[in-house]
Amino acid sequence: MNADNIVVAAGAPAAAELRRVLGHFATGVAVIAAHDGTRPLGFTCQSVVSVSLDPPFVSFCPAKTSSSWPLLREQGSLCINILAEEQSALCRQFAVSGADKFAGVAWERAGNGAPALAGALAHIEVSVELEHDAGDHTVVLARVGDLRATEGGKPLLFYRGGFGGFTA
Ligand SMILES: Cc1cc2nc3c(=O)[nH]c(=O)nc-3n(C[C@H](O)[C@H](O)[C@H](O)COP(=O)(O)O)c2cc1C
Incomplete structure (x- = not known):
């Protein structure tokens, strides 16, 4: 299916209802970041999904209203910072x-040059592979490069508009 095939059916649910019901799908939260050579850039994103192991792909969906995404996509090399439970303030920032999203934030350049935030549960270095138009968002497919996780850490979860932690 291409973007031309996406139609909004008569009687489509209102945006508020979509948000309310789909908010029942709990997700982790990430900060997707890039460096333009002068300054770090990034935005909070919950739509990160593991797509393929071979080749290794993840996807995420930036809103077309995002002012950061056009700048990030220009760089192509990104770091997906999976946030830890205690990073809800960072998530909001x-x-x-x-x-000034990076004010007071500790970070360093990952191997691909993109900002890796201190204290994140995992760092996934990716390069943008393709983008697909998807209504008021864009679906981005990104190829995974180096990646690392903090074993034993706990994730920040987003559920029905609120933040929480994970208990097995
Ligand atoms: C928990 C949470 C999850 C979010 N997930 C997304 C997302 O998946 N895609 C997106 O475009 N924006 C998402 N946002 C909103 C963006 O973070 C926000 O619109 C963006 O940072 C605006 O800044 P910008 O103009 O610099 O892009 C999310 C926000 C929060 C708090």
Whole structure:
């Protein structure tokens, strides 16, 4: 299916209802970051999904209103920072458009040059492979390069508009 085939059926659910019901799908939260050579860039993103092991692909969906995504995609090399349970303040900070998102944030350049945030549960270095138009969002497929995780750490979860932790 291409973008031309996407139609909104008569009687499609209202945006508020979509958000309410789909909010029942709990997710982790990530900060997707890149460096333009002068400054670090990034935005909070919950739509990260593991897609393929061979070749290794992940996907995520930036909103077309995102002012960061056009700058990130220009770089192509990104770091997906999977946030830890205690990083909800960081999550909110990276969700505010136009703010100095990296103020007070500890980070270093990952192997591919993109910002790896200190304290993140996992760092996934990716390169943008393709983008697909998807209504008010874009579906991005990205190829995974180096990656590492902090074993024993706990994830930040997002569920029905609120943050929480994970208990097995
Ligand atoms: C928990 C959470 C999850 C989010 N997930 C997404 C997402 O999957 N895609 C997206 O485009 N924006 C998502 N956002 C909103 C963006 O973070 C926000 O619109 C963006 O940071 C705005 O800044 P920008 O203009 O610099 O892109 C999320 C926000 C929060 C708090």
